Amino acid sequence: MARVLTPRAEDFPRWYQDLIAKAKLADNGPVRGTMVIRPAGYAIWERMQAEMDARIKAAGAENAYFPLFIPESYLKREAEHVEGFSPELAVVTHGGGKQLAEPVVVRPTSETVIGEFMAKWIDSYRDLPLLLNQWANVVRWELRPRIFLRTSEFLWQEGHTAHATREDARAYARRILHEAYEDLMVNVLGIPVVVGLKTARERFAGATATYTCEGMMGDGKALQLGTSHELGQNFAKAFDISYSSAEGGREHAWTTSWGTSTRMLGGLIMAHGDDNGLRVPPRLAPIQAYVMIVKDGEGVAEAAAKLCDGLRDAGVRVALDDRTDTAFGRRAVDAELRGYPVRVEVGPRDLAAGNATVVRRTDGSKSPTPVADVVGAVLAALEADQKALHDQALAHRLSRTVEVATLAEAIEAAANGWARVPWSVVGVAGEAEANGQGVTVRCLLRADGSVPDSEDEPDLVAILARAY
Amino acid sequence: MARVLTPRAEDFPRWYQDLIAKAKLADNGPVRGTMVIRPAGYAIWERMQAEMDARIKAAGAENAYFPLFIPESYLKREAEHVEGFSPELAVVTHGGGKQLAEPVVVRPTSETVIGEFMAKWIDSYRDLPLLLNQWANVVRWELRPRIFLRTSEFLWQEGHTAHATREDARAYARRILHEAYEDLMVNVLGIPVVVGLKTARERFAGATATYTCEGMMGDGKALQLGTSHELGQNFAKAFDISYSSAEGGREHAWTTSWGTSTRMLGGLIMAHGDDNGLRVPPRLAPIQAYVMIVKDGEGVAEAAAKLCDGLRDAGVRVALDDRTDTAFGRRAVDAELRGYPVRVEVGPRDLAAGNATVVRRTDGSKSPTPVADVVGAVLAALEADQKALHDQALAHRLSRTVEVATLAEAIEAAANGWARVPWSVVGVAGEAEANGQGVTVRCLLRADGSVPDSEDEPDLVAILARAY
Numbered sequence: 001m002a003r004v005l006t007p008r009a010e011d012f013p014r015w016y017q018d019l020i021a022k023a024k025l026a027d028n029g030p031v032r033g034t035m036v037i038r039p040a041g042y043a044i045w046e047r048m049q050a051e052m053d054a055r056i057k058a059a060g061a062e063n064a065y066f067p068l069f070i071p072e073s074y075l076k077r078e079a080e081h082v083e084g085f086s087p088e089l090a091v092v093t094h095g096g097g098k099q100l101a102e103p104v105v106v107r108p109t110s111e112t113v114i115g116e117f118m119a120k121w122i123d124s125y126r127d128l129p130l131l132l133n134q135w136a137n138v139v140r141w142e143l144r145p146r147i148f149l150r151t152s153e154f155l156w157q158e159g160h161t162a163h164a165t166r167e168d169a170r171a172y173a174r175r176i177l178h179e180a181y182e183d184l185m186v187n188v189l190g191i192p193v194v195v196g197l198k199t200a201r202e203r204f205a206g207a208t209a210t211y212t213c214e215g216m217m218g219d220g221k222a223l224q225l226g227t228s229h230e231l232g233q234n235f236a237k238a239f240d241i242s243y244s245s246a247e248g249g250r251e252h253a254w255t256t257s258w259g260t261s262t263r264m265l266g267g268l269i270m271a272h273g274d275d276n277g278l279r280v281p282p283r284l285a286p287i288q289a290y291v292m293i294v295k296d297g298e299g300v301a302e303a304a305a306k307l308c309d310g311l312r313d314a315g316v317r318v319a320l321d322d323r324t325d326t327a328f329g330r331r332a333v334d335a336e337l338r339g340y341p342v343r344v345e346v347g348p349r350d351l352a353a354g355n356a357t358v359v360r361r362t363d364g365s366k367s368p369t370p371v372a373d374v375v376g377a378v379l380a381a382l383e384a385d386q387k388a389l390h391d392q393a394l395a396h397r398l399s400r401t402v403e404v405a406t407l408a409e410a411i412e413a414a415a416n417g418w419a420r421v422p423w424s425v426v427g428v429a430g431e432a433e434a435n436g437q438g439v440t441v442r443c444l445l446r447a448d449g450s451v452p453d454s455e456d457e458p459d460l461v462a463i464l465a466r467a468y
Numbered sequence: 469m470a471r472v473l474t475p476r477a478e479d480f481p482r483w484y485q486d487l488i489a490k491a492k493l494a495d496n497g498p499v500r501g502t503m504v505i506r507p508a509g510y511a512i513w514e515r516m517q518a519e520m521d522a523r524i525k526a527a528g529a530e531n532a533y534f535p536l537f538i539p540e541s542y543l544k545r546e547a548e549h550v551e552g553f554s555p556e557l558a559v560v561t562h563g564g565g566k567q568l569a570e571p572v573v574v575r576p577t578s579e580t581v582i583g584e585f586m587a588k589w590i591d592s593y594r595d596l597p598l599l600l601n602q603w604a605n606v607v608r609w610e611l612r613p614r615i616f617l618r619t620s621e622f623l624w625q626e627g628h629t630a631h632a633t634r635e636d637a638r639a640y641a642r643r644i645l646h647e648a649y650e651d652l653m654v655n656v657l658g659i660p661v662v663v664g665l666k667t668a669r670e671r672f673a674g675a676t677a678t679y680t681c682e683g684m685m686g687d688g689k690a691l692q693l694g695t696s697h698e699l700g701q702n703f704a705k706a707f708d709i710s711y712s713s714a715e716g717g718r719e720h721a722w723t724t725s726w727g728t729s730t731r732m733l734g735g736l737i738m739a740h741g742d743d744n745g746l747r748v749p750p751r752l753a754p755i756q757a758y759v760m761i762v763k764d765g766e767g768v769a770e771a772a773a774k775l776c777d778g779l780r781d782a783g784v785r786v787a788l789d790d791r792t793d794t795a796f797g798r799r800a801v802d803a804e805l806r807g808y809p810v811r812v813e814v815g816p817r818d819l820a821a822g823n824a825t826v827v828r829r830t831d832g833s834k835s836p837t838p839v840a841d842v843v844g845a846v847l848a849a850l851e852a853d854q855k856a857l858h859d860q861a862l863a864h865r866l867s868r869t870v871e872v873a874t875l876a877e878a879i880e881a882a883a884n885g886w887a888r889v890p891w892s893v894v895g896v897a898g899e900a901e902a903n904g905q906g907v908t909v910r911c912l913l914r915a916d917g918s919v920p921d922s923e924d925e926p927d928l929v930a931i932l933a934r935a936y
Contacts, residue, residue: 027585027588029534029535029537029581030535030538030539030542030581030584031535031537031538031539031572034535034536034537035535036532036533036534036535036585037532037533038532039530039531039532039600042530042531042532042533043530043531045533046531062507062510062511063507063510063511063514064504064505064506064507064510065504065505065510065513065623066497066504067497067498067499067502067503067504067621068502068536068574068605068607068621069497069499069502069558069607069620069621070498070499071498071499074498086565087564087565088564089562089563089564089565090537090560090562090563090564091560091561091562091563092558092559092560092561092574093559093560093561093562094557094558094559094561094571095557095558095559095609095620096555096556096557096558096609096610096611097554097555097557097609104499106536106560106574113497113498116498117495117504120495126793126794132507136605137536137604137605139536139537141563141564141565142564143564152537152563153535153536153537155533325594326594
């Protein structure tokens with residue numbers, strides 16, 4: 001097969017850009033840092049949305065929609081928040097042909113405006129917990145944009161909840177972290193993320209604790225794929241989100257927020273892509289089986305249509321490629337680029353022998369298969385390859401992660417992958433030193449791998465890496 | 469039941485605002501003209517989206533996403549388009565702490581930016597038709613905002629397609645009009661829209677033909693619920709969307725665009741709402757059956773849970789209200805306000821007689837029903853009430869529509885409903901005169917009710933009305 005992409009080993013960032021362009025996943029937008037998500041990319045995002053939305057709803061949150069435009073004054077009410085976001089804001093100064101009395105910012109995130117409405121809607125303890133989520137676009141002006149990873153506008157879900165106690169808020173932030181984010185990433189995206197606590201330095205602007213899901217990419221770097229924050233009473237006090245307790249007093253609520261974005265598309269590409277293109281895990285894939293007519297011939301179209309029906313009846317997401325006026329080789333290269341998990345190639349020669357060819361994207365295997373057995377073979381391949389992609393990514397992560405004892409070793413190891421090092425030998429000073437060399441503390445874990453409550457717990461492990 | 473809303477007959481606009489507030493559908497946002505869509509309103513929007521998205525995909529279009537920010541220069545390339553939208557634009561002048569070299573506008577609609585990318589993606593006739601849709605927020609600065617009907621930011625889908633010929637473009641604009649828009653509005657929303665052609669004066673800025681779905685609201689006014697446009701070659705020429713034909717020449721494409729928005733929520737409220745609140749047609753309703761525990765008692769919770777399971781198994785969308793610490797009367801009023809099609813009330817007294825009470829929102833009827841028969845009764849009610857709401861709205865429209873012969877009569881009739889009048893007696897001059905009195909030509913129809921190709925066809929009927 002002709003070389004279509006720059007090989008990953010040669011230039012990983014170039015490979016990433018090539019893949020996005022050639023698989024027609026996205027384009028750069030006309031305004032610097034913005035992106036156009038093309039149908040092939042958007043279809044994957046829609047599947048991520050559907051899976052995420054179901055998990056968020058299962059955790060009891062309801063979808064709502066808050067305005068794109070936020071008064072500049074709102075941002076200023078929480079000191080750390082405004083400091084964190086000010087350098088990235090887009091500001092609207094004119095509307096309807098006139099200069100605005102107060103400039104409005106395009107939301108970089110919605111804690112402030114949602115805080116304002118939570119304060120209106122919450123009266124008593126009976127109104128708690130208030131569990132909200134929204135699917136929206138947000139804008140953060142990016143100086144070094146890269147499609148899906150850092151764009152000036154991106155699509156995301158942002159959850160915002162209010163609770164009666166710190167314990168309730170913590171439990172919910174962690175419930176979303178594990179039951180929605182980790183579960184989706186591991187079991188649908190096939191990315192074996194490490195879930196941990198961010199250091200104070202890496203915390204969300206305005207949070208008291210930030211939890212994160214970190215994935216290892218094909219080049220050994222880390223990508224933060226989703227975060228969940230405890231906001232303490234910071235926003236509750238700034239926006240007066242309070243409730244009358246069962247005992248009759250007036251208390252400030254405890255809030256959380258949590259988000260995942262189109263960045264997951266970048267993570268998917270970099271976690272599973274190979275030198276031939278994307279590989280989409282079957283549970284995620286908008287098209288799981290791609291039925292291709294190799295060339296026209298007696299009974300070929302009928303056989304392909306029948307296979308599509310059979311696969312569809314078995315619950316498989318199917319597409320038919322009957323564009324026989326385009327060379328088969330070119331279509332096959334495109335199918336590899338797009339990463340459809342299974343191709344079913346139907347041509348006159350195979351068909352004369354009663355076969356179709358089942359091609360698995362994960363390992364490239366091609367198996368002539370009796371037509372009557374194709375549905376079963378596809379189902380088996382989809383099941384096996386979901387696991388295979390996850391297991392390959394896990395093996396990759398383990399092979400590129402080293403246990404070290406000193407900060408110097410950790411920084412050195414981060415040139416090639418992740419370093420696990422005692423947090424006690426890094427500390428705040430060591431973290432600053434690592435940052436100076438382009439290495440960050442991705443998260444902190446307990447020795448047993450569980451998520452700590454605070455960076456002050458003893459015996460924590462820090463994961464250091466270069467990151468996107 | 470205590471009066472909760474201003475009666476419609478007393479003050480229709482006030483009733484509308486009351487209903488939105490009391491049913492917790494939406495709030496005004498902090499920036500003038502923006503809105504917050506609350507969970508009860510958003511759940512209905514999600515159902516509209518799901519039904520619309522399925523129809524759009526069935527018509528072959530694929531979803532994509534284009535940037536929120538558009539270079540100001542793009543808008544200026546199509547003369548009528550920029551003239552139409554300039555007074556409504558929000559302009560971003562600062563990003564990332566700096567003044568921008570070229571101001572960017574927040575999309576009021578995306579013809580221009582999508583035109584730019586269609587030009588890049590279309591090369592030959594094989595790339596046509598190109599059928600795209602996006603779900604997005606758009607901004608049009610509103611001087612007289614009203615929630616759902618006219619807001620500075622709203623949510624919508626906008627479809628954009630490119631075709632090889634005028635005939636193909638026309639056929640597709642009409643396919644969406646009928647198969648997606650009219651079908652959804654009539655058969656899901658239960659609003660018997662009239663589908664017709666806009667006059668030149670009412671056309672979309674940059675279109676050569678605009679088709680519309682017009683619904684009659686409870687006060688006899690019209691609401692435009694969706695439009696589909698033929699854009700001719702206007703945008704294709706402005707953005708150089710061209711293709712090489714099978715014969716080898718280079719031709720400009722013919723494009724269309726079409727949109728429906730959160731305005732449909734306003735239409736739903738005003739078409740079906742009554743003095744007790746919203747009435748949501750069963751096929752649309754996020755909650756079709758609302759199972760309420762009247763008060764605690766032996767076996768009540770178990771019976772309610774079992775009814776929920778039975779309804780869910782029968783494919784009904786169910787919610788359980790077991791908040792017995794809130795007065796039943798208050799909860800019942802809320803359920804009326806929200807417009808759940810059927811309530812199933814489960815209480816100790818009824819249950820002792822083996823019954824639950826099935827309450828239909830459409831006609832207010834309350835039927836004690838043996839527990840074993842509840843699922844069947846609910847299914848029958850949902851089926852019947854979908855039709856009943858549509859038929860009531862149709863009867864209302866017919867009763868408030870009059871056939872008249874002159875412009876003066878039409879303007880007079882529009883005080884109370886819709887007027888059907890020969891377009892030949894209105895014409896361009898008559899339309900301007902009607903506009904001066906707050907009456908607009910909603911659309912033009914052929915005598916047989918079908919949609920004309922041009923306003924120059926003979927024997928057209930014009931529908932004149934006051935409109936939102």
